[in-house]
Amino acid sequence: MSIHVNQLTKRYGNFTALDDISLSIDDGELVALLGPSGCGKTTLLRSIAGMEFADSGNILLEGRDMTFEPIRHRQVGFVFQHYALFNHMSVFENVAYGLRVRPRAQRPNEAAIRQRVHELLELVQLEWLAKRFPPQLSGGQRQRIALARALAVEPRYLLLDEPFGALDANVRKELRRWLRRLHEELHVTSLFVTHDQEEAMEVASRIVVMNHGRIEQVGTPADIYDEPRTPFVSSFIGNVNVFQGTIRSGAFHSGSWRLPLTDARDTLNAAEQNAFVRPHDIEIVHPSTSEWQARVQHIQPMGSSYHIEAVPFADASGGDGPQIESGLIVIELTRHAFKSLSLSLGDRVGLKIHHIHWFQPRQVIGKPSIAPPVPA
Amino acid sequence: MSQRKTLLPGFGLSLGITVFTLSLLVLIPLLALVTKSAELSLGGMWDALADRRVLAAFRVSFSTAFAAAFANVFLGLIVAWVLVRYPLPFKRGFDALIDLPFALPTAVAGIVLTTLYAPNGWLGQFFTDWGIRVAFTPLGIIVALIFIGLPFVGRTVEPVLQELDRQQEEASTSLGASRWQTFYRVLLPPLVPAILTGFSLAFARGLGEYGSVIFIAGNMPMRSEIVPLLIVTKLEQYDYAGATVIALASLVVAFIMLLVVNGLQHWTRKRTGRD
Amino acid sequence: MSRILQPQTASREQKAETPFVRYLLSLLALAIIGLFLILPLVAVLFEAFREGWQAYLTAVTDRYTRHAILLTLFTALICVPLNTLFGIAAAWCIARFQFPGRSLLTTLIDLPFSVSPVIAGLVFILIFGAQGWFGGWFAANGFPVIFALPGIVLATMFVTLPFVARELIPLMQAQGAEQEEAAIMLGAGPWRMFWTITLPRIKWGLLYGVILCNARAMGEFGAVSVVSGHIRGSTNTLPLHVEILYNEYQFSAAFAVATLLAGLAIVTLIAKSIVEWRQQRQWENASS
Numbered sequence: 001m002s003i004h005v006n007q008l009t010k011r012y013g014n015f016t017a018l019d020d021i022s023l024s025i026d027d028g029e030l031v032a033l034l035g036p037s038g039c040g041k042t043t044l045l046r047s048i049a050g051m052e053f054a055d056s057g058n059i060l061l062e063g064r065d066m067t068f069e070p071i072r073h074r075q076v077g078f079v080f081q082h083y084a085l086f087n088h089m090s091v092f093e094n095v096a097y098g099l100r101v102r103p104r105a106q107r108p109n110e111a112a113i114r115q116r117v118h119e120l121l122e123l124v125q126l127e128w129l130a131k132r133f134p135p136q137l138s139g140g141q142r143q144r145i146a147l148a149r150a151l152a153v154e155p156r157y158l159l160l161d162e163p164f165g166a167l168d169a170n171v172r173k174e175l176r177r178w179l180r181r182l183h184e185e186l187h188v189t190s191l192f193v194t195h196d197q198e199e200a201m202e203v204a205s206r207i208v209v210m211n212h213g214r215i216e217q218v219g220t221p222a223d224i225y226d227e228p229r230t231p232f233v234s235s236f237i238g239n240v241n242v243f244q245g246t247i248r249s250g251a252f253h254s255g256s257w258r259l260p261l262t263d264a265r266d267t268l269n270a271a272e273q274n275a276f277v278r279p280h281d282i283e284i285v286h287p288s289t290s291e292w293q294a295r296v297q298h299i300q301p302m303g304s305s306y307h308i309e310a311v312p313f314a315d316a317s318g319g320d321g322p323q324i325e326s327g328l329i330v331i332e333l334t335r336h337a338f339k340s341l342s343l344s345l346g347d348r349v350g351l352k353i354h355h356i357h358w359f360q361p362r363q364v365i366g367k368p369s370i371a372p373p374v375p376a
Numbered sequence: 377m378s379q380r381k382t383l384l385p386g387f388g389l390s391l392g393i394t395v396f397t398l399s400l401l402v403l404i405p406l407l408a409l410v411t412k413s414a415e416l417s418l419g420g421m422w423d424a425l426a427d428r429r430v431l432a433a434f435r436v437s438f439s440t441a442f443a444a445a446f447a448n449v450f451l452g453l454i455v456a457w458v459l460v461r462y463p464l465p466f467k468r469g470f471d472a473l474i475d476l477p478f479a480l481p482t483a484v485a486g487i488v489l490t491t492l493y494a495p496n497g498w499l500g501q502f503f504t505d506w507g508i509r510v511a512f513t514p515l516g517i518i519v520a521l522i523f524i525g526l527p528f529v530g531r532t533v534e535p536v537l538q539e540l541d542r543q544q545e546e547a548s549t550s551l552g553a554s555r556w557q558t559f560y561r562v563l564l565p566p567l568v569p570a571i572l573t574g575f576s577l578a579f580a581r582g583l584g585e586y587g588s589v590i591f592i593a594g595n596m597p598m599r600s601e602i603v604p605l606l607i608v609t610k611l612e613q614y615d616y617a618g619a620t621v622i623a624l625a626s627l628v629v630a631f632i633m634l635l636v637v638n639g640l641q642h643w644t645r646k647r648t649g650r651d
Numbered sequence: 652m653s654r655i656l657q658p659q660t661a662s663r664e665q666k667a668e669t670p671f672v673r674y675l676l677s678l679l680a681l682a683i684i685g686l687f688l689i690l691p692l693v694a695v696l697f698e699a700f701r702e703g704w705q706a707y708l709t710a711v712t713d714r715y716t717r718h719a720i721l722l723t724l725f726t727a728l729i730c731v732p733l734n735t736l737f738g739i740a741a742a743w744c745i746a747r748f749q750f751p752g753r754s755l756l757t758t759l760i761d762l763p764f765s766v767s768p769v770i771a772g773l774v775f776i777l778i779f780g781a782q783g784w785f786g787g788w789f790a791a792n793g794f795p796v797i798f799a800l801p802g803i804v805l806a807t808m809f810v811t812l813p814f815v816a817r818e819l820i821p822l823m824q825a826q827g828a829e830q831e832e833a834a835i836m837l838g839a840g841p842w843r844m845f846w847t848i849t850l851p852r853i854k855w856g857l858l859y860g861v862i863l864c865n866a867r868a869m870g871e872f873g874a875v876s877v878v879s880g881h882i883r884g885s886t887n888t889l890p891l892h893v894e895i896l897y898n899e900y901q902f903s904a905a906f907a908v909a910t911l912l913a914g915l916a917i918v919t920l921i922a923k924s925i926v927e928w929r930q931q932r933q934w935e936n937a938s939s
Contacts, residue, residue, distance in 0.1 A: 051383040051832060071383065071835055078836040084829035088851045098837035101847075153837055383832055385841035387748050393740035398759050401809050405774035406762075408784065412777050451683050458680035462673060472924040476688050478863070479916035479923075481870025483890040484909040487897050488691045491698060491906075498694065499686075523687055555668055584767025587872035587890070591897065604769035608877060611773065616782060623770045630765055 001027045001062060001156045001189040003048060008057035010043055017043040018054060019213035025206075028187045030180070032194055032204035036236070040213040041193045042081075042161055048191065049076050049159050061157070077155030077188075081162040083146040085134035091145055092130040095120055098153035120148040123182070140171040147179075151186070160192035164199060176203050197237045201225070209233050231359040234276045241282070241330055243275040244323040244361060252356075254322040257292055257312070259353065273358050279307065279332035281355040284341055290350030292322075294329055296343055306338040307331070310349065409627070412620040424621040429597050430606065434626070437603040440514055441582030444521030448578050449571055451522070452529025459530075460537045474531065477524050482587025489520050490591040512594030517602065520588040525578030532574040536567055569645050576637035583630050695913045698906035710896075710907035718884050719892040720911070722800075726888065727868040730807045734864050735857070738815025743849075745816075746823035747831070757820070763812045771809045772877025775802055798880030803888065806874035811864045818860035819853055826852060855930035862926060866919040870912060 003025040010018040017040045025031050033041040046052040048059055050071045058067040066074055086094050095117045099108055108116065121127040124144040134142055143163065150158060163179065164172045180203050183190055194200050200207045201221040209216040209224060209232075217229045228234035235242075245254030252259040252275060259275075287293050294310035308331040312321040329351065333341070343349070413421065424430065458464065459471055477485065493500045493510040503510050510516050540563065548558040586604040593600045601609075603626050610619035668676075700707055710716065741760055745753060763771065779786045779796035789796050796802045830852070834844045850857075872890040879886040881895060889912055896905035 049836065051836070053382075072838050076836065078833070080829050080833060082829060084833040086830055086833075086848060097834070097839070097847075101834070101837060101839040101843050149833075149837065382748065383835055384747055384828060385835070385844070387744060387750075390740040390744040391748075391750070393737060394744055394756065394760075397737045397740075397812075398756070401805070401812060402759060402762055405771075405778060405809070408777040409770070409774050451687075454676060455680045455683055458677050462677050464677060464681075468924070470684055472920045473684060473688050475920055475923065476692070476916060479866045479870075479919040480691075481872060481890045481893075481912045481916070483870075483872040483893045484695065484912050484916075485691065487893065487905055487909060488694050488698070491902075492691065492694055498690070523691070526683075526687055555672075580765050584765075584769070585873075586767065586769050587876075591894075604767050604873065607767075607769050607773060611776065611877065616777065616780075619773060620777065623767075623773050627766065627770060630767075 002060075003157065003189065003191070004060040004063070005044070005048065006058050006060070008044070008047060008054045008059065010040075010047065010052065010054045016213045018047070021057070021213075021215055023208060023215065023218065025189060025191065027189055030183045030190045030192075030203065030205050032192055032200035032207045033210060034194055034197060034200040034207050034236075035210035035216075037195055039210040041195075041208075041210050044210070045159050045161055045191060045193050048157075049078050050074050051078070075153075075156045077150035077153060077158045079143075079146050079150050079158070079160040079163055081165055083134075083142045085142055085146060085149070087134050089133070090130065091121070091126070091132050091134065091137070092117055094134065094145060095149045095152050098149065116152065120152055123151070124148045138171075139167045140175060143167065143175060144178075147182075151188075155188065158188045158190040160190070162193050162195070164194070164196075172199075179203060201237075209236065211236070228276075228357055231274070231276065234357055234359070239279050239330060239332075241277045241279065242325050243277065244325075245275065246272050254324075257322040259292070272361050274361050275353075276357040276359060277353055278355065279330045280305075281353065282329070282331045283352040283354060284308070284331060284333065284337075284343070285350040285352045287348050287350040290352055292351040292353070294349055294351055296345055296347045296349060297328070299343065299345065302332075304335060306333045306335065308333060308338075308343065310351070313348070406627075409620055409624055412617065413624045416617050416621060420617075421621050424618050425625055429601070430622060432598045433601050433603045433606040433622075434629075436514060436517070436600060437583055437626075440517040440521055440602070441579050441585075444518045444525055444582050445528075445575050445579035447518070447522050448525045448529050449575055451526060452531075452574060453533060453567075453571065455526075456530045456533040456537055460534060474527050477526050482524070482585070483591075485523055486520065486588040486591035489523060489588065490516070493519055493592065511592050512596075512600065514593075514600050516592035516594065517589050517600060520592050521578075521582040521585060524585050524588050525581055528578040528581065529571060529574030532570045532577070533567055536570045540566060569641050572637060572641045572644060576633070576641075579633065579637075580630055583626065583633075692913060692917075695906055695909050698902065699910045701906075702903040706903055707907045707910075710901075710904035711911065713904075715884050715887065716889075716892060716908055719887045719889045719908075722803075722887065723869050723889040726800075726803055726807055727865055729804050730811055730868045731861060731865050734808060734811050734868075735815050735861055737812065738817075738819055738860055738864075739853075739857070741816040742819035742823050742853075746820050747828055760813050760816050763809050766809075768806075768810055768871065768873030769877055771874040772806050775805050775809075775878055779805075797878055798882065798886060800886070802878035803875050803886060806878045807868050807871050810871050810874050811867045814864035814867065815857065815860035818856045818863075822853060822856040855926055855932075859923065859926045859930055862919055862922050866915065869915055 003023075005021055005023040008018050008021040009016070019040075021040075021044060023044075033044060035041045043052055047054050050066070050069070054067070058065050060066065061074060086097065089097070096113050099113045099116060102108075117130075118127060121130055124147060126141060126144055126148070129137065129141060129145070134145070137145065147160075147163075164175055167175065176199060179192075192203070201224075204221065206218065206220055207224050208218050211232050217224060217233045219227070224233060225237055228237060231242075234240050243252075243254040243257075245252055245257075247253070247261070250261055252261060252273065254275065293313045295313065296308055297311050298309040300307040300309070310329045310331060311327070312324070312329055331351070416424065455474065459467060459474075464470065490497075490511055492498050493503070493516055495501070495504045495509060495511065497511070500510055508515070510519060544562050545558055548562045549555075553561065584604060586602075586608075589602055590605055593602060593605070595601050595605055603622060607619045607623050607626075610616075610622065741756070744750075745757055776783060776797055778784050779789060779802060781787070781790070781797070783797075786797060794801070796805070830848055831844055834848045839847065870890055871888075872894070875888055876891055876894070879888065879891060881887060881891055883892075883895065887895065889908060893905050893908050893912070896902075896908060
């Protein structure tokens with residue numbers, strides 16, 4: 001039940017919703033389409049479902065070209081962002097709908113329909129709501145009914161448009177886990193759209209990051225986080241400090257700050273480079289042991305961790321500090337590390353950088369890099 | 377028509393039915409109106425329109441429709457205000473009754489208003505005492521048009537009045553404004569687009585109204601003869617070209633009026649930042 | 652059109668205007684309603700029975716009255732279903748699809764409301780009248796349009812064309828297309844989708860439009876008057892019959908027949924209120 005998208009392009013007037021998208025999804029995968037609003041992720045999902053029709057390119061389901069096939073040949077289950085439950089039908093009738101509208105020859109008899117609906121309601125753990133009507137349900141319940149309704153027709157592909165978008169934070173968390181377990185149980189090839197990177201990381205086995213109608217990167221959550229291929233991916237997935245500077249004679253220079261590079265590969269790009277550093281890849285050390293020094297300006301407890309905002313010092317020679325977009329360096333410490341440092345406001349600290357992603361500044365955010373950046 | 381492929385069915389069929397029906401019932405007939413008028417030369421058209429009786433009919437139609445729509449702004453506003461804001465017995469019944477002029481056939485409205493306002497009628501006799509004649513004068517036309525147009529202002533103002541933000545009113549009061557100042561400065565401005573809409577609807581309806589007016593108007597040429605009646609008169613005299621030219625002219629004028637009022641409304645909305 | 656009035660909290664009102672202003676305004680409103688709306692209805696009844704029950708019954712059961720009733724019902728029976736079909740089709744393509752000329756189409760649908768009924772009748776005379784484009788041909792083939800039933804139907808359809816579409820377009824736009832898309836995704840065919848999803852969701856709005864359309868179809872005077880020729884016992888609808896009786900100074904008979912139309916208006920208002928109340932809930936569901 002694989003999905004192949006080949007060079008799909010879709011324009012609305014001057015706006016390019018999908019720009020030459022190619023993508024392969026294997027049987028049984030659970031994939032997230034992740035990106036900011038307007039990046040084309042929903043258009044891509046609707047195109048695969050057959051609800052939108054691309055200007056060029058094609059879509060293959062299980063190797064068959066389905067670009068112009070009508071919906072009913074695609075065997076796609078679709079869960080709408082706002083669920084689109086039929087408000088004038090009971091929950092039972094909502095779930096049964098897909099079975100009742102089948103051509104007479106393929107339609108199961110009443111007993112079989114009843115049986116199947118009850119199985120599905122059991123699966124989503126809402127059997128007791130069968131006689132209610134959608135307006136009487138909570139958001140989370142509607143979401144699960146919408147899923148049961150989509151599954152009733154035994155789809156080979158399950159497509160979900162922002163499935164948790166309209167829910168409260170705690171219901172959301174619970175449903176994410178539930179969806180992942182459900183997928184493990186059913187193993188239907190599934191694709192869902194989200195703008196929440198945490199949600200994508202938690203639920204999906206692979207993530208497709210999109211921006212401006214293009215695919216920025218495809219990979220496992222770990223790949224995407226640890227090896228972002230573009231500045232956009234790096235900053236969209238989690239927080240990042242961006243140091244602007246150049247690499248000269250074996251060291252990175254940002255303003256008056258200098259960072260010797262030990263890895264020979266880093267020195268290959270003897271050009272302007274931006275260093276993308278995640279907050280948790282910065283260690284706070286004694287000021288005497290690091291050339292990079294800063295003053296603690298703000299300490300923000302985040303529950304499991306602490307965020308430290310530090311203002312960089314210029315070096316001893318009185319030059320400018322490093323060039324940072326925000327003028328601040330954000331450091332994330334584990335609770336344990338924070339306690340052992342016993343930091344207070346105004347402290348002078350040394351910074352040690354553990355991991356850098358290099359991107360050339362000319363790579364406008366949002367365009368994929370031409371030369372693959374080399375991780376530090 | 378460039379039709380994009382879409383998921384939902386029935387675009388071609390529904391558009392086909394819509395365009396076919398509109399062409400048959402609206403477009404072709406209106407085209408007939410234009411081509412028939414074109415049979416007269418421009419000079420002929422001018423002669424047909426510049427006739428004193430025709431001009432008088434236009435003057436009567438415009439002035440009475442305007443007066444009635446103007447009166448309806450106040451009547452409609454008062455009724456809507458009271459029905460939305462004050463406790464009143466049988467409120468729901470009264471509210472439903474507001475639409476009576478829409479539901480009552482105009483011929484019935486015409487004969488009953490004539491009977492009521494005739495010099496010896498239930499209401500007419502009081503006016504007679506003061507030396508005022510209502511029925512069979514332009515005043516009678518205004519009365520009929522007020523009846524016909526009564527729901528327009530009320531019905532467009534009512535929903536806006538219901539959704540007005542009570543907090544703005546309270547804020548105004550808390551800042552020391554008197555009740556009248558609050559009404560005039562806070563409540564009235566957002567109602568203006570709805571009032572203008574209601575006015576223009578009532579005015580347009582008044583220009584074209586026939587059934588309720590002809591009984592009460594007296595239909596004296598030059599004095600209480602309205603444009604629609606003049607069209608009918610010309611038709612009965614088999615002066616098709618004359619009738620058509622007058623019809624076309626009144627149609628054009630009505631559209632221009634509607635455009636002006638729509639523009640005015642658009643401008644007010646922009647100014648008050650409402651949609 | 653009106654939606655149901657929300658019950659207002661009395662306490663706040665009482666602070667709003669001084670009691671004097673409140674009573675004055677309430678009295679004015681009641682006077683307007685009484686003078687312009689209630690009094691005419693009462694007068695219709697009073698005048699109808701001025702000459703007693705017997706005269707009333709005679710007028711209402713008169714041969715020509717019976718014929719007028721039948722003709723009016725028959726006209727409505729043709730026009731209302733056709734305009735309902737048109738309204739659904741127009742609302743479907745305008746509320747569910749984007750296409751060039753869409754706003755022009757919306758304007759055209761509203762056009763009959765801004766055209767004088769007299770002109771609505773006139774245009775059909777220009778096409779089908781004795782000197783009209785096709786009038787001669789239709790008459791020669793034994794199918795006269797003007798001064799006959801087809802003309803009455805055409806004129807009535809013209810003036811009632813917008814009613815259903817105008818109700819449905821905003822309703823369907825507010826509801827959005829998602830539920831219909833969901834039905835298609837679940838494998839429903841077009842008819843199935845229409846009968847199980849679209850129609851149940853718009854039924855109250857549809858009924859509202861149909862009620863208004865019907866009231867106008869049965870009560871239309873100006874447009875029908877121009878094309879009918881006022882042939883008694885043949886092309887006389889109820890409103891035209893009222894006019895003829897009135898012009899013949901048979902006032903009581905005219906008002907007696909008018910009570911039938913006033914009754915229709917009252918029934919219309921009641922039905923409309925009920926449907927409005929149901930429809931209110933449909934609008935609320937549309938947003939949930």
